[in-house]
Amino acid sequence: MIFTLYKLNLQALLPGRSWARGGRKPGKVKIILLAALYIYVVAALMFTFGVLFNVLLEPLYALGVGWMYFALFAASSFALGVLGTVFIAAAHLFGAKDNEMLLAMPIKPVHILVSRVAVLLTFEYGSSLLVCLPAVFLWLRSGHGSAGGMALFVFGFLLLPLLAISVSLLLAWLLSVFGGGKTRGKNILTLVLSVGFLFAYLYGYSNIQRYLGELVTRGEEIAEAFRKAAPPFYAFGAAVAGADIGQAAVFALWAIVPFGAVCALLSARYLKILTANRGSVKVKYREKKTRASGAAAALVKKEFAHYWNCPAVVLNTSLGSIFALAGAAALIVKRTDILAYIGQILAAAPWVPLPALAAFAVMTLGTVNSLSASLISLEGKHLWITQCAPVPPQTVLLSKVCVHMLVSSFPCLAASIVVSAVIADSAAEWLTILVIPQTFLALIAFGGVALNLAFPRFDWISETHVVKRSVSAILSMYGSIALLAGLALLYAFPLRSALPLEVYMWLCAALFTAGAIAVFAYLQKGGAAKFEKM
Amino acid sequence: MLKIERIVKTYGGKRAVDGLSLRIRPGEICGFIGHNGAGKTTTIKLVCGILEFDSGEITVGGHSVKTEPLACKRQIAYIPDNPDLYDFVSGIKYLNFIADVYGVDAETRGERIREYAGLFELTDDLSGLVSSYSHGMKQKLALVSALIHDPKLYILDEPFVGLDPKAARTVKDIMRAKCDAGCSVFFSTHILEVAERLCDQIAIIKNGKLVASGETERILGDSSLEDVFFELEEGKI
Structure with a gap:
């Protein structure tokens, strides 16, 4: 059942469906165009991250904080993952139009939840790959790589989306609460929250050169501050850069525990969330003078x-x-x-x-x-x-x-x-x-x-x-x-x-x-x- | 008012509507009956200009659906079987949108909204978002929006589905009153008793073909519509 729902949900989210309207198969030209479009999009995003990591790699290793290269990779992947899925998660988990239909079927709500989260995770892995491939390519090319580090990188890559999806799911839940109907001006509030989140991310991203400059002058101090402020990313970086299994285990805990907690929380409350009556406050209609327009x-x-x-x-x-x-x-x-x-x-x-x-x-x-x-x-x-x-x-x-x-x-x-x-x-x-x-x-x-x-x-x-x-x-x-x-x-x-x-x-x-x-x-x-x- | 002549509509080789001809005069209510998948909704959509037909001709008030679609649409009000209305606006905004699109002036629309929303007991809910409406309320809003521009031809696909008995009675009364005023109604239904009592004309469709049509009394003879329908379905007539 979960796999059937997963396939159904994945199909609904894939953009290529619009090519097959009315049961007609897309022509060769359209398939080539679609493939070219996706290659271009993927290449453009990978190039953007490649440029960023290329700037970071050597200075960070020269400062002796090679772990920070991977910590920043993990942070970028995390931010992209959260940004990329938070709205989809809100719409897909809490606002999907087929929720009621599925709830009326003999399907456990938790199965609906699992299938939807699995689809989001698929997208998380996809977006994480866009960051991962240029980062790991540059690392291996630079000669700083090691077999142990590579193995732990793969291990960390498999766990990283769990951390992003945990935050995505929580934010999506908040958005769905704001979007529920009772809050006046909810659209503006949701928009302000979303734009604020995005601005914070872009502010950090656009100031990366300045941070790098400061890192050169105050390397250890900043590295220490980063270690304290973002321990999961530090654990990821330290695990890969130092081939440190202990840090890998710490990172695994950082990824699995929040994910498990969020999933447990949602699965316990999913039915209640979906069936909560958040209807708008009923306001009696009072006739007003209307103006006709064309x-x-x-x-x-x-x-x-x-x-x-x-x-x-x-x-x-x-x-x-x-x-x-x-x-x-x-x-x-x-x-x-x-x-x-x-x-x-x-x-x-x-x-x-x-x-x-x-x-x-x-x-x-x-x-x-x-x-x-x-x-x-x-x-x-x-x-x-x-x-x-x-x-x-x-x-x-x-x-x-x-x-x-x-x-x-x-x-x-x-x-x-x-x-x-x-x-x-x-x-x-x-x-x-x-x-x-x-x-x-x-x-x-x-x-x-x-x-x-x-x-x-x-x-x-x-x-x-x-x-x-x-x-x-x-x-x-x-x-x-x-x-x-x-x-x-x-x-x-x-x-x-x-x-x-x-x-x-x-x-x-x-x-x-x-x-x-x-x-x-x-x-x-x-x-x-x-x-x-x- | 409505003239359908030998229309054909095919979906990938299958004839959904096969040479169907039908006439509805001003002042007539025509019930359109057939089993699921017989071609009722397709025929209705062809009349409304939502779908294109392969051959034949449809005219509304003398205007061809093919060559003068806007002149036809100005005379038609269409309510689909599942009224999917804009759920991001309030009921009153939806009605004003329809009134604007059909060029109804502010004073007239105000009067009509007052009258018809009142008849369907929808007035108090008009400031609510359409997304918060029940199926029946959406159906009522769709009916008010159809009445707001005073069309000549009402095309209703299963208009009684989801309506409470009082609203269903109101719809029947309005249909009769509109036809008495010279308008026409073409509606599909599975409720044979309603068709039998309300319609001046009955059209029965089977596998895209019209198997019987004419004045209700002539079609029925001494039988009930239910008997006639099942005999036609089983090929006994």
Whole structure:
């Protein structure tokens, strides 16, 4: 039974399902495209961690704190694991739409729990591998590796996800309590908690160079502080670096005991959690004066309501906007420090004008906003409502583009205005910072809807699955990153000597605009026809 | 009001609807009956423009579903067998959304919400999220949303499922009143007694084909609808 449920749950979470709608097998081109997409995503993440570990490895061994390399690996893997699964865990364990159906069947609640936790663990091992492979490759290549250390690394790797999943499960439980209904403004609270958690992680990650510098000067002191503050990661590091079986046993306890405790706690209370009545407080309806609006405005309002009422959707599809606004606020408060930091970056690439870098930064943040690529899928079982409505499909599709722009283009524009006010010296610089990113964001908005038309997924059991793991969302995010990176590399190498960066960026803006217009034209004809047939 | 002519819909080689023809005049209630999988819901979805048909023609008020879909949809109210409504909005917001989409002005929608939500005893719950509604409440909200834009043709797929007896009676009364005012109702049901008592016309579908259709009295003769249905099912007629 548990294995059957495990297979069912795993199938529900895998993004590839949208390729096989209507029982049709995907074509070879689509399979190749899917494979290429996943290879690209995996390679990009592994490269990011590889760069980090490459910076850390030799200095840490030179300081005689080689254990810290593995401790930092364990901490990174842990943070990625928690971040990657906390929302899925909340949706999958406590908010899954098939919970009631399964509870009505002769299945023990603990079996439902075990099957769901097993699926999450599968994903934890997957994400842990992304960190593990570059770390272990660099370690072995450096010559610091040993057979005993390697054996204990494998042992630790198998246990590490248990620690991450324990924290994930507890946080998910908290989120489900906040998301239960009684708390007023629960969405905002959940969002604030989630963003706070993410900011803390990214703050630590972005300051890694500074910490490393401090480690060189105050090595033993910091190592000691780390040992006290994060004993499980220290145990992991000491076990692998020193091939120390005793420390490996300590780490095993750190991983197994919390996992066992959380599982025991949840299995004892799972049925109670699922069946707890957290219905909203009933408020008697009092008639108010209503205002009529047009069909297009009604569709935009409806799309926005769906977006805003699901914190997981907000967090996973508009993180770029949150960071853009936070960055703009930081620029106002810490203007001198940030400009000095940017000055250091530009010293390495003096051919990059500051306004161009600012425009590029806003565009980079825009790549993380992938809302439009999920909005058709998010219609789910409600699709019939818009299909029956006397509204042209073009209007429905454009309402999705509009909502994306509302949550992506406007915050990024606000951030651009702040940045321009601080750094722009001329009208041309203002235009560079304000206009060029908007053309790219428009392309993402239109392109996302087109991608979702190509790869829809309506059989989801939680919105999180759509916004995090659907093919269209992944394609939109990583496709736009690849486009931006490709254009940057194209300029940095062959074109830099041929034309000034500002001219190149305006040419790119023209390209983005042409792309957005082309996708708009597609949505008006082929896309609209496809939407009608869904 | 509704004219279906020789429509065919196939799903991967299987004919779900096979050359079905049917006419419903203004003022008529037509009951659509058939066993599970006979093709009722598929036919209804074809009429509403949710599914495309392979051949044939469907017109609503003289407008072709294929070439003038929006003109048809403006005249139709459709309620599916399982009313999956937007569960992230409140009941009143859902009704306002539907009213906006169908272009109902603020004053008219206010009056209609007051009238129909009151009839279905849903008024007090309209500020609650749709996700907190029971199946019956969702069905009532779907019915109010269908009535809010005063359509000419009501297409209801199993409208009585989940409704309490009082609400079911209200639905029947509204159906009759709307038809007396010149509208038409096309609904599927498994409750043969209701169809027998309520419908001016009966259409029975079997394996995608219409096996009997016409005025209720003519179809029934001296038998009950239950007898006629089972005789048709067993191929005795």
